[in-house]
Amino acid sequence: MALIELEKISKKYGKDEYTTVALKGIDLTVHNGEFVSIMGPSGSGKSTLLNIIGCVDVPTEGIYRLDGINVTTLRDKELSQIRNRTISFVFQHFALMHNFTVFENVALPLFKRDISKKEIKEKVDYYLEKLGIADLRKKNVSKLSGGQKQRVAIARAMAAETDIVLADEPTGALDQENGARLMELLCQMNEEGKCIIVITHDEKVASYTKRIVRIVDGQIQSDTKGERQ
Numbered sequence: 001m002a003l004i005e006l007e008k009i010s011k012k013y014g015k016d017e018y019t020t021v022a023l024k025g026i027d028l029t030v031h032n033g034e035f036v037s038i039m040g041p042s043g044s045g046k047s048t049l050l051n052i053i054g055c056v057d058v059p060t061e062g063i064y065r066l067d068g069i070n071v072t073t074l075r076d077k078e079l080s081q082i083r084n085r086t087i088s089f090v091f092q093h094f095a096l097m098h099n100f101t102v103f104e105n106v107a108l109p110l111f112k113r114d115i116s117k118k119e120i121k122e123k124v125d126y127y128l129e130k131l132g133i134a135d136l137r138k139k140n141v142s143k144l145s146g147g148q149k150q151r152v153a154i155a156r157a158m159a160a161e162t163d164i165v166l167a168d169e170p171t172g173a174l175d176q177e178n179g180a181r182l183m184e185l186l187c188q189m190n191e192e193g194k195c196i197i198v199i200t201h202d203e204k205v206a207s208y209t210k211r212i213v214r215i216v217d218g219q220i221q222s223d224t225k226g227e228r229q
């Protein structure tokens, strides 16, 4: 069964003469363990597509099945529950909670689950160790470097142990070395079985992925194999 199944997805913003059609009848199927990059010019609809896949926005038309469930008909509460247990996000500007510690940021998605504090602590400690940032656990995230912040964001995505990780220009705010390190971490997560979808303008970032979907003007222009298989 497909993990992500988009059927004739369209998205319009605004009304009447102010309408923007961001997506036009997108059909896209992604399976467990895939590593996909979504590329395309600015304004082509990449972020809109990722937001719909991530259940933070809803399509105007079409059907979205996430892990076999038609999420287009769900209410907000059900949608956020499915999102929390299925999807993690990694953003260009990290989207961490300022004035919270590294530990608290990584633990955040776990607080919404039905698991004990002890289990949360063990899980978070395990992933902080795995990413080499255990010594930063009590530090306020606003005091960290860009590379360290992105490691915290990856630790948060790993600790959530969701099947899907969505990344929007995740290397955009990083230097080359930290960008490469981040892509290695995403590759590692993919090898451990996660389905990863990354939006990027950067061919180098796309070269780490196994499949490249190119979008132009709200439509899929091509869907090809990436360099890494």
Ligand SMILES: Nc1ncnc2c1ncn2[C@@H]1O[C@H](COP(=O)(O)OP(=O)(O)OP(=O)(O)O)[C@@H](O)[C@H]1O
Pocket (backbone or CB within 6 Å): 013, 014, 020, 021, 022, 040, 041, 042, 043, 044, 045, 046, 047, 048, 049
């Ligand atoms: N909230 C919104 N309200 C109105 N129009 C929007 C909104 N969000 C996006 N759009 C429009 O939808 C189209 C697609 O935008 P989107 O952000 O998905 O493109 P993108 O490919 O991610 O662009 P970029 O690479 O510049 O981030 C654009 O024309 C944009 O102006």
